[in-house]
Amino acid sequence: MAVISDVVVQPFGKEVYVNRRVAASVFVSLLLIPIGAFSQVDPGVRGTVGSDTAGHPLNSVNSDNPATILSFFNDGKSRFQEVDSVSHGSIMGELGAGLGPRYNSRSCAACHAQPAVGGSSPAVNPQFADATADGATNTIPSFITLSGPVREARFVFFTDGAGNPITTSPNGGVEDLYTIAGRSDAGLCTAAAISQPNFTSAVAHNNVIFRIPTPVFGAGLLENIEETTLLNFQASTVGNPFGVAGTFNHNGNDGTISRFGWKAQNKSLEIFSGEAYNVEMGVSNELFTQERPLPEEDMASGLPTPCKINATPEDHTNFNTTAVLTPSDAVQFAMFMRLLEAPKQSKKFPGGETSITNGEALFKSIGCNACHTQIFSQSPSAITPGLGGTPLFGQWSDLEIHHMGSGLADNVSQGTAGGDQFRTAPLWGLGQRIFFLHDGRTSDMVVAVQEHFSSGSEANTTKLNFDALTTPQKQDIINFLRSL
Amino acid sequence: MPLLIRRSISLVFIVWFCLAISASQGSNPHRAGGVIPKGEILVKGAVPAASDSTTPLPEDGKVVDGRYRNDYFGLVYPIPDKWSEQAAGPPPSDSGSYVLEQLALVDREQRVKAHVLITAQDLFFSALPVANATELIAALRAGLAPLYEIEREPDEVKIAGRTFARFRYKSAVAGLHWRILSTDVRCHAVTFTFTGTDTEALDDAERGLRDISLNPDAPSCVAGYASGENVLERIDPHFSARRYNTIPVRVIIDREGKVKHIHLLSAFLDQSDTIIAALRQWHFKPYLRDGRAAEVETGLVFGTPRTILRLPGK
Numbered sequence: 001m002a003v004i005s006d007v008v009v010q011p012f013g014k015e016v017y018v019n020r021r022v023a024a025s026v027f028v029s030l031l032l033i034p035i036g037a038f039s040q041v042d043p044g045v046r047g048t049v050g051s052d053t054a055g056h057p058l059n060s061v062n063s064d065n066p067a068t069i070l071s072f073f074n075d076g077k078s079r080f081q082e083v084d085s086v087s088h089g090s091i092m093g094e095l096g097a098g099l100g101p102r103y104n105s106r107s108c109a110a111c112h113a114q115p116a117v118g119g120s121s122p123a124v125n126p127q128f129a130d131a132t133a134d135g136a137t138n139t140i141p142s143f144i145t146l147s148g149p150v151r152e153a154r155f156v157f158f159t160d161g162a163g164n165p166i167t168t169s170p171n172g173g174v175e176d177l178y179t180i181a182g183r184s185d186a187g188l189c190t191a192a193a194i195s196q197p198n199f200t201s202a203v204a205h206n207n208v209i210f211r212i213p214t215p216v217f218g219a220g221l222l223e224n225i226e227e228t229t230l231l232n233f234q235a236s237t238v239g240n241p242f243g244v245a246g247t248f249n250h251n252g253n254d255g256t257i258s259r260f261g262w263k264a265q266n267k268s269l270e271i272f273s274g275e276a277y278n279v280e281m282g283v284s285n286e287l288f289t290q291e292r293p294l295p296e297e298d299m300a301s302g303l304p305t306p307c308k309i310n311a312t313p314e315d316h317t318n319f320n321t322t323a324v325l326t327p328s329d330a331v332q333f334a335m336f337m338r339l340l341e342a343p344k345q346s347k348k349f350p351g352g353e354t355s356i357t358n359g360e361a362l363f364k365s366i367g368c369n370a371c372h373t374q375i376f377s378q379s380p381s382a383i384t385p386g387l388g389g390t391p392l393f394g395q396w397s398d399l400e401i402h403h404m405g406s407g408l409a410d411n412v413s414q415g416t417a418g419g420d421q422f423r424t425a426p427l428w429g430l431g432q433r434i435f436f437l438h439d440g441r442t443s444d445m446v447v448a449v450q451e452h453f454s455s456g457s458e459a460n461t462t463k464l465n466f467d468a469l470t471t472p473q474k475q476d477i478i479n480f481l482r483s484l
Numbered sequence: 485m486p487l488l489i490r491r492s493i494s495l496v497f498i499v500w501f502c503l504a505i506s507a508s509q510g511s512n513p514h515r516a517g518g519v520i521p522k523g524e525i526l527v528k529g530a531v532p533a534a535s536d537s538t539t540p541l542p543e544d545g546k547v548v549d550g551r552y553r554n555d556y557f558g559l560v561y562p563i564p565d566k567w568s569e570q571a572a573g574p575p576p577s578d579s580g581s582y583v584l585e586q587l588a589l590v591d592r593e594q595r596v597k598a599h600v601l602i603t604a605q606d607l608f609f610s611a612l613p614v615a616n617a618t619e620l621i622a623a624l625r626a627g628l629a630p631l632y633e634i635e636r637e638p639d640e641v642k643i644a645g646r647t648f649a650r651f652r653y654k655s656a657v658a659g660l661h662w663r664i665l666s667t668d669v670r671c672h673a674v675t676f677t678f679t680g681t682d683t684e685a686l687d688d689a690e691r692g693l694r695d696i697s698l699n700p701d702a703p704s705c706v707a708g709y710a711s712g713e714n715v716l717e718r719i720d721p722h723f724s725a726r727r728y729n730t731i732p733v734r735v736i737i738d739r740e741g742k743v744k745h746i747h748l749l750s751a752f753l754d755q756s757d758t759i760i761a762a763l764r765q766w767h768f769k770p771y772l773r774d775g776r777a778a779e780v781e782t783g784l785v786f787g788t789p790r791t792i793l794r795l796p797g798k
Contacts, residue, residue: 156520156526156527157520164518165518165520167520167526170527172527204519205518205519205520206519206520206521206522207520231611234579234611235611235612236627238579238581238605238610238611238612238614238620238623239605239612239614239620239621239623239624239673239675240624241601241624241662241664241677241679242601243573243574243581243583243586243601243603245574245577245579245581246577247577247578247579247729247730250727250728250729250788252726252727252728255726255728255788358657361631361657361658362657362658364629364631365631365632365655365657365658365660366655366658366660402574403574403575405525405571405574406523406524406525407523409523409524409525411520411525411526411527412527413527413528413529416529416530416727416728416729416752417529418525418527418528418529418530418531419525419526419527419528419529420525421529453571454523454571455523455571455572456525456571456572456573456574456575457571457573457574458573458574458583460570460571460573460583460586461573461583461586461599461601461677461679464570464586464588464596464599464679465596465658465660465679467590467594467595467596468595468596468597468598468599468658468660468679468680468681469658469659470659473658473659
């Protein structure tokens with residue numbers, strides 16, 4: 001999956017960074033002049049070398065401190081990987097239950113896969129096979145491709161009867177790609193009862209935006225950062241020479257800082273678990289108790305009756321069983337994610353130690369770390385020692401939301417985050433990612449950096465600093481990013 | 485030859501068609517039946533708002549005839565030769581930080597040689613307790629990471645008849661130099677940050693500051709005036725939704741003690757409407773300057789108050 005990029009110099013003299021495959025065709029058809037022979041390139045997805053692999057539990061969990069915690073981690077991990085069918089035992093090999101009636105994929109690990117269970121979008125998009133799994137009869141939307149990123153779709157605005165967006169009615173809710181209609185275990189929930197959202201129309205009206213999975217390695221460490229630590233960092237950036245001034249998204253109920261998701265829209269891993277189980281897989285649970293209709297259905301008559309197949313909540317606390325099996329799936333998903341170790345940086349790959357060290361110093365000098373900062377955890381953890389204390393863990397994010405400009409805006413508002421505000425993406429684990437930015441628009445690290453510049457972005461000055469560097473200096477930054 | 489003509493005709497047609505589409509979109513702000521335009525921020529979060537459209541606002545500066553002009557600060561800054569305006573910055577933050585303008589000198593290879601960022605920090609709303617430009621620069625100095633080398637410790641310099649706090653440092657690894665000059669205007673620290681690899685270009689641009697003017701036609705600004713015994717009548721805004729955002733508001737109070745102008749730096753639209761309606765009913769003790777009633781500009785915070793934290797390195 002290594003993706004290499006070149007710089008094409010267009011006739012009007014502006015640099016454009018493109019994927020090499022695209023570059024080749026553009027080159028032939030438009031007869032553009034020189035390809036920059038000495039431009040920085042993304043060396044591509046970093047391979048795993050020894051202990052650099054992500055997906056392990058924290059050390060203290062690995063040494064079973066406190067006793068039995070490792071068995072909770074392992075159980076959570078296997079539940080995270082379970083493929084769901086509609087009802088228990090209805091399909092061989094599909095251990096989970098409660099799928100649908102609407103869904104985006106069939107297991108947490110299908111989407112959170114690269115480079116290990118808990119990660120981000122894999123090289124082969126599981127949503128391609130999900131469309132027709134177990135007899136389902138879904139049409140694959142144009143934006144879902146076999147080698148493209150896993151995508152969650154949201155409609156920007158509600159539409160009139162003819163599919164025209166009503167720009168005074170923001171929608172922003174997730175539109176599940178698929179329904180269970182046609183599956184061998186779907187019962188009366190047939191294609192006559194339920195249909196997919198009209199993605200063709202949404203694409204034609206440019207009324208659909210995408211989100212790719214955020215990896216959850218080290219998520220427990222993010223969860224455990226004190227609010228004061230975050231506020232202190234924010235205060236320390238007052239007067240910074242990069243024009244950066246972010247804010248925090250807050251949980252609407254208790255007003256505390258929320259921190260998970262592309263817009264920092266969610267407070268905790270457990271809430272995210274419950275919501276993801278409900279939204280991505282259609283499984284009702286103790287946190288999100290009903291089967292989830294589409295936003296439009298919710299405003300009309302809800303889900304069709306024949307499609308409400310199981311008693312709810314489908315996932316719940318299990319009684320009369322072992323300690324480890326007692327918690328619900330949602331609780332155990334959260335426990336697994338919380339106990340995952342942070343991704344480890346490679347000291348040497350790609351480009352060698354000198355280039356990576358230099359890249360880090362450059363990254364900091366030009367102001368990338370006015371947003372992408374490392375913060376120390378300061379609160380002791382009651383769960384396991386590995387989550388507390390003050391270890392150095394480089395999440396490379398202030399967990400603030402920042403204006404990223406018209407180029408990245410997705411026009412979805414979540415909490416206090418407006419259409420162009422996003423949580424500073426934590427950069428740990430970046431080296432082994434295949435797709436970048438909230439919608440997975442690129443696999444090229446260089447493009448991911450370029451996209452920070454557009455009208456209204458807080459990162460514009462930093463990007464000008466980046467453009468003041470020499471090609472080898474830029475290459476060092478890219479190597480540093482790929483070492484993470 | 486005929487083929488070529490046919491091609492250019494179709495090209496002309498395509499161009500005309502695109503123009504026609506963009507024109508029709510421009511004339512129809514609601515775009516009913518339309519396609520959502522790319523690259524536009526349509527769904528807004530907290531944004532600036534004001535009670536009238538005539539009083540100058542800090543965020544309203546623009547480049548006209550080779551000068552950056554900002555009526556709120558009474559600022560006119562002649563753009564150095566060959567420097568060009570860059571993409572606009574973000575809206576004002578809920579901590580009173582403004583990106584006013586960004587200009588850069590870019591060479592033929594698209595390499596940035598030098599750039600200047602013009603910012604303003606509203607001193608009523610900063611997340612750090614800084615009272616003026618000198619303290620802002622001191623905070624920057626105190627928090628400066630060790631990877632930078634100081635080229636000149638903070639000091640003060642007179643430029644165009646004003647006092648500027650000045651600070652210079654560099655990054656050896658990046659080959660970049662920072663020259664920062666900040667001055668107090670209307671209880672804001674207005675800061676020019678020159679950055680670049682090309683020190684001659686930086687020298688030139690910095691010299692250009694001698695030709696600026698910074699003469700706001702403004703009332704006195706007084707921190708905390710709209711509080712305590714100065715408030716004679718007060719109607720609290722009642723918000724329809726709980727949001728936990730901080731809403732910094734600047735007001736100008738007239739000689740009779742009535743609110744003459746309201747500027748919300750960062751608020752949701754419903755919040756702006758509610759706050760403007762409430763503040764219009766407030767009544768203050770007239771502000772006295774040399775024993776005579778005078779207009780005054782001050783700040784208030786609605787929504788969630790900001791926690792003011794320690795200075796870095798202290």
